[in-house]
Amino acid sequence: MPADAAIQLRDVAFEYLTNGRVTRAVEDVSLEVTRGATVAFVGPSGCGKSTLLKLVAGLLTTSRGTIIVDGRPVKGPLENVGMAFQNPVLLPWRTVLDNLLLPFEILRENGDPRAPDRAVWKDKASALLKTVGLAGAEHRQPRELSGGMRQRVSLCRALIHEPRLLLLDEPFAALDAFTREEMWELHQTLRRHREFTGVLVTHDLREAVFLAQTIYVMSADPGRIAHVHEVKLPTPRTLAQLYGAEATALIRLMREQIRPSREAVA
Amino acid sequence: MSGLVSRRVVLPLLLFAAVLAVWEAAVPLLRIQQIVLPTPSGIALTMVHTAGPIAFHARHTLVTTLLGFGFAVGLGLLLGFAIGASATVHDAIYPLLVGFNSIPKAAMVPLLVMWFGIGAVPAVLTAFLLAFFPVAVNVAVGLATLESELRDVLRALGASRWQIFRKVGVPRTMPLFFASLKVAISSAFVGSVISETVASNAGIGYLMAVAGSDFNTRLAFGGLFVLAAMGVLLYGVFAIIERRMTAWAYTE
Numbered sequence A: 001m002p003a004d005a006a007i008q009l010r011d012v013a014f015e016y017l018t019n020g021r022v023t024r025a026v027e028d029v030s031l032e033v034t035r036g037a038t039v040a041f042v043g044p045s046g047c048g049k050s051t052l053l054k055l056v057a058g059l060l061t062t063s064r065g066t067i068i069v070d071g072r073p074v075k076g077p078l079e080n081v082g083m084a085f086q087n088p089v090l091l092p093w094r095t096v097l098d099n100l101l102l103p104f105e106i107l108r109e110n111g112d113p114r115a116p117d118r119a120v121w122k123d124k125a126s127a128l129l130k131t132v133g134l135a136g137a138e139h140r141q142p143r144e145l146s147g148g149m150r151q152r153v154s155l156c157r158a159l160i161h162e163p164r165l166l167l168l169d170e171p172f173a174a175l176d177a178f179t180r181e182e183m184w185e186l187h188q189t190l191r192r193h194r195e196f197t198g199v200l201v202t203h204d205l206r207e208a209v210f211l212a213q214t215i216y217v218m219s220a221d222p223g224r225i226a227h228v229h230e231v232k233l234p235t236p237r238t239l240a241q242l243y244g245a246e247a248t249a250l251i252r253l254m255r256e257q258i259r260p261s262r263e264a265v266a
Numbered sequence B: 001m002s003g004l005v006s007r008r009v010v011l012p013l014l015l016f017a018a019v020l021a022v023w024e025a026a027v028p029l030l031r032i033q034q035i036v037l038p039t040p041s042g043i044a045l046t047m048v049h050t051a052g053p054i055a056f057h058a059r060h061t062l063v064t065t066l067l068g069f070g071f072a073v074g075l076g077l078l079l080g081f082a083i084g085a086s087a088t089v090h091d092a093i094y095p096l097l098v099g100f101n102s103i104p105k106a107a108m109v110p111l112l113v114m115w116f117g118i119g120a121v122p123a124v125l126t127a128f129l130l131a132f133f134p135v136a137v138n139v140a141v142g143l144a145t146l147e148s149e150l151r152d153v154l155r156a157l158g159a160s161r162w163q164i165f166r167k168v169g170v171p172r173t174m175p176l177f178f179a180s181l182k183v184a185i186s187s188a189f190v191g192s193v194i195s196e197t198v199a200s201n202a203g204i205g206y207l208m209a210v211a212g213s214d215f216n217t218r219l220a221f222g223g224l225f226v227l228a229a230m231g232v233l234l235y236g237v238f239a240i241i242e243r244r245m246t247a248w249a250y251t252e
Helices: A049-057 A096-109 A118-131 A147-159 A177-193 A205-211 A239-243 A245-265 B002-029 B040-049 B051-085 B087-101 B105-116 B120-144 B148-155 B161-199 B204-213 B217-245
Strands: A005-018 A021-034 A038-042 A064-069 A081-085 A165-169 A197-201 A214-219 A224-230
Touching (some): A005 A197, A021 A224, A038 A205, A081 B148, A096 A118, A096 A147, A118 A147, A147 A177, A177 A205, A205 A245, A214 A245, B040 B051, B040 B217, B051 B161, B051 B204, B105 B161, B120 B161, B148 B161, B161 B204, B204 B217
Antiparallel strands (some): A005 A064
C-alpha cells in the first residue's frame, strides 16, 4: 500500500436482506484515494454511491472485502470524519454557534483531546463561519437562514473538529444553481485552508468535475465501478473551465456512460 | 397582531353572550319549566348561593385531575422513550397499548371501585388511564422519527446511542411532548369527572350526580359551566406552556 493513500478499498461488497431476498448494493469495489485528494462517485440512482460513503465512514459494515483508512481497517464508525448531506439537519432549537458546538460537546464527553476548552472551540467556530461568508451569524437561529446558508453551517459542523476525511453525500443538491456554484468555490477555498481527503457523492457531473481529482462512474444493480476518469483541469479551478472543451468532453462522455445503466434499471 | 388576538377573544365572547341572551328570553317565551331548562340568570343565582360547596368540589376535581395527569406524564414519558428508542420494545408493547387504549375507560371504573372503594383513588386512576396514552405515543413518535442523516453525523463523531438520545432525541421530542400535554390534561379531566359521577363523594362529577338525583337542574347546569371553565383553563395553561417551551418549533 502506498504511503500516501488515505483510503483504500479492496474487493468491497455490501449486501442486505429485504423480504428474504439478497440485494447486492455494492460489489467488487477496489480503489485508493490519495491523501488530500477529493474523489467523486457519480452514477444512476440506486448504484450504491451513498452506501459506499457509509461503508468508508464505518456506519455500515462490509459484507466482504476490507476498507483501510489511514492505515487501519475500518471496524466501526470512524471518529475523524466530517459528514454533510443534502439535508443540512441543523438542530432547530440551537443557535448557529450552538450547532457548531455540538461536535465539541460530544468529543469532550468522550474525553477526546480535540476538544480542549469551549472558548477555543468558539473561536474556531467564528473563524470557520467567517471563511464560509457567515461572519457574525453565531447567534442566529437556523430557521432564519436560507437553504444555502444552512448548508454552509452544515459544512462548518462537518469541518470544525478538523477531520481527516470529509464525506459529502449530495450536499448541494437542494440548492439553486447559483448558490450551488458558490458552494463549489467555497469548498475549494476550504481545501486551501485545511487539509482533508474528500469523498463526494453526487448526481451533478459538473460538480464532480469541479471538485474532484478522480471521478468514479458507477453502474447499478449491483453497484460497481464502471469507469474511472482523472480530471486534469489545473487548480484552483474556475467556473469558466466547466464550459471549456476539456470539461465539456468529459461530462458528455460520462453522460453516455451513465445512460445505459439507467435504462437497465428502468 | 393585537387586532387578531382581540378578534379571537372578543368574537367568541360576543357569540356566547348572544346565546345566553336568546336562551334567557326563550325559556319564559316558550313556557319551558325551570326544572327542565332553567334560565342562565337562575343558574347564575344558584351558582352564587352555592359558591362555597362548588369551590370545594371544584378543588377536589382539580386535585384528582392533576394527580392522575402527573402520574400519566411520568409513565407516558418513560414508556414513550422506551418505545421510541428500541424497535424491540416498540414491536412488543405498541400493539398491546393500542388495544388497551381502545377500551372505554369508563368501563373500568366499577373494577377500580371494587379494588379501591369509593373516593378519590378511582378518580385519580381513571384520569391516569385516559391521559398516559397520548403522552407515550407522541414521545415515541418524536424519538422514532429522528433524521437518519443527523444520526450519521453524530455517529461519525463517535457519539454513543445514549448521547444521541440526550443531545438530539430528547430536545427534538419536546414539541410533541408539550403538544401531548394539552390532550392529556383534557383526557385526565374527563377521566376524573367520569369516575366522580359514578363512584365518589366529592368533586364536581359527584355534585352533578347529586343535583341530578335531587332534580336540581340549576345546580346541574352550574356544575356543567364550572367544568367547561375548568376544562378551558387547564387546556389554556398547557397551550401557553407549550408555546413558551418550544417556540423554535412554531416559527418555521
